[in-house]
Amino acid sequence: MKLLIDHADIDKIREIYRYYPVDGVTTNPSILAAAGRPPFEVLREIRDFIGPDAELHAQVIARDAAGMVKDAKRITKELGMGTWVKIPAVPEGFAAMRELSAEGLRITATAIYTPMQAYLAAKAGALYAAVYINRVDNMGFDGVKVAKEIHDIYTKNGMDAGLLCASFKNSQQVLELAEYGVRAATVGPDVILNFVKNAAITSAVEDFIRDFEGLTGPGKTMSDC
Ligand code: E4P
Numbered sequence: 646m647k648l649l650i651d652h653a654d655i656d657k658i659r660e661i662y663r664y665y666p667v668d669g670v671t672t673n674p675s676i677l678a679a680a681g682r683p684p685f686e687v688l689r690e691i692r693d694f695i696g697p698d699a700e701l702h703a704q705v706i707a708r709d710a711a712g713m714v715k716d717a718k719r720i721t722k723e724l725g726m727g728t729w730v731k732i733p734a735v736p737e738g739f740a741a742m743r744e745l746s747a748e749g750l751r752i753t754a755t756a757i758y759t760p761m762q763a764y765l766a767a768k769a770g771a772l773y774a775a776v777y778i779n780r781v782d783n784m785g786f787d788g789v790k791v792a793k794e795i796h797d798i799y800t801k802n803g804m805d806a807g808l809l810c811a812s813f814k815n816s817q818q819v820l821e822l823a824e825y826g827v828r829a830a831t832v833g834p835d836v837i838l839n840f841v842k843n844a845a846i847t848s849a850v851e852d853f854i855r856d857f858e859g860l861t862g863p864g865k866t867m868s869d870c
Contacts, residue, residue, distance in 0.1 A: 646822070646823045646826070646827055646828065646829060646830055647668040647669075647700070647828065647829035647830070648665070648666070648667050648668055648829070648830055648831075648832065648837075649667060649668055649669045649670060649671050649700060649702075649809070649829060649830070649831040649832070650667055650669070650670045650671070650831070650832065650833075650834065650837065651670075651671045651672075651673075651676070651811060651831040651832055651833045652670070652672075652676060652833055652834050653670075653672050653676045653677055653679070653680040653687050653688075653691065654679075654680060654834075655687075655690050655691060655694060657834040658670060658691060658694065658695070659694065660834075660838075661834060661837055661838070662694075662695070665837065665840075667837075668699060668700055668829070669695060669699040669700025669701055669702070670691050670695055670699070670700070670701055670702070671700075671701075671702040671729075671731075671753075671775075671809070671811065671831040672687075672688065672691075672701075672702060672703055672704065673704050673731065673755070674704055674706060684703075685723050685724075688701070688703055688720075688723070688724055689723065689724065692724050692725065692728070697725055697727065698727070700729060701724060701725075701727075701728050701729065702728070702729040702730075702731050702753050702773075702809075702831075703720045703724065703728060703729075703730065703731065704730075704731035704732070704733075704755060705717055705720070705730060705731065705732055705733075705741070708737060709737050710737045710738070710740035710741040710744070713732055713737065713738060713741035713745075714741050714744055714745060716730075717730040717732070717741065717745050717750055721750060726749075726750070727751065728751070729751045729752070729753045729773065730745065730750055730751065730752055730753065731752075731753045731754075731755040731775065732745070732752055732753070732754060732755065732771070733754075733755055733756040734754040734755065734756055734757050734762035734763065734765065734766045734771075734774070735756070738754065738766075739765055739766065739769040740769075742754065742766060742769035742770050742771050743769045743770055745770070746769065746770025746771065746772075747770065751772060751773075752766075752769075752770060752771040752772060752773070753771060753772070753773040753774075753775055753809055754766030754767075754769075754771035754773065754774045754775065754806075755775040755811075756775070756777070757774050757775055757776040757777065757795075758776070758777060758780065758781055758784070758791070759791070760791065760794045760795050760798055762774075763776065763795040763798065763799075763806070763808075764795075764798055766806065767799060767804040767805070767806035768804075771806055772805060772806050772807070773806065773807060773808070773809040773828070773829065774795060774799075774806055774807075774808055774809065775809045775810075775811045775831070776788070776791060776792050776795060776808060776809075776810055776811065777811055777812035778791075778792060778810055778811065778812050778813055778814075778818050778822075779812040779813060779814045779818070780812050781812075782814075788812070788818070789818055789821050789822060792808055792810050792822055792825075792827060793822075793825055795808055796808055796825060796826070796827050807827065807828025807829065808822075808827040808828050808829065809828065809829045809830070809831055810822050810827055810829070810830045810831070811830075811831045813830065813832045813833070813836050814836065815836060816836060816839065816840050819832055819836070819840075
C-alpha cells in the first residue's frame with residue numbers, strides 16, 4: 646500500500662519525509678485554503694520538494710464538466726503531466742473523467758462515500774478512488790467496510806482503478822486497509838506523526854541505550870568503540 650501525506654504545509658511535509666518512507670502528497674481545496682497562499686505557489690513548492698516522480702494530487706474546482714476539464718489542464722500545465730487530477734465523483738465529474746482519461750491524464754475520483762460512486766468513477770477512467778473513511782464513519786456507517794467493498798468490486802470486476810483511502814483519524818483504520826491490500830492511503834500529519842508513538846517502544850529503545858552506556862560510558866555509541 647502506498648502512503649501519502651494529506652496536507653499542504655511544506656514544513657510538515659519536510660518533517661514527515663525526513664522520517665517516513667512516503668510516496669507523495671495529496672491536497673484538496675480546503676487544505677489549500679488552510680495554507681493561505683496562492684494555490685499554485687503552494688503546489689509548485691510541494692512539487693519541487695517531492696520531485697517530479699512522486700505522486701502529487703490536486704483537485705479541480707469548477708462545477709461543470711467543461712470547467713473541470715479546463716481546471717485539470719491548468720493543473721497539469723503548472724505541475725506536470727504526471728500530476729494526479731482529483732475530480733469529484735458526481736455526474737459532471739464522470740463526464741470530465743471520461744474526456745480527461747481518454748487524453749491520458751491521471752484521474753483520482755474524489756469525495757467518494759459510496760461503492761456506486763467508486764464503480765462509476767472506475768468505468769469513467771479514474772485510476773484512484775478517494776474514499777473518505779472518517780467522514781463515512783461520522784455519517785453512521787463503517788468507512789473501512791465501504792472501502793473494502795469498493796476494493797472487492799474493483800478486484801472481482803478486473804477494473805484498473807484502486808483505492809486511495811482518505812480522511813483517517815487513527816492508525817488502526819490505516820493498518821486495517823493495508824492488511825486488506827488497498828492500493829494507497831493518504832493520511833494527515835496528525836495521524837502519521839503518531840504512527841510510532843508508544844511508551845513501550847520508547848522505553849525498549851531507552852533500555853538498550855542505558856545498558857550499552859553502562860558498558861561503555863555515558864554518551865558512547867558504536868562509533869566510539
Ligand atoms: C482526500 O482526498 C480528502 O480530501 C481528505 O482526506 C478529506 O479528509 P478530512 O475528512 O479529514 O477532511
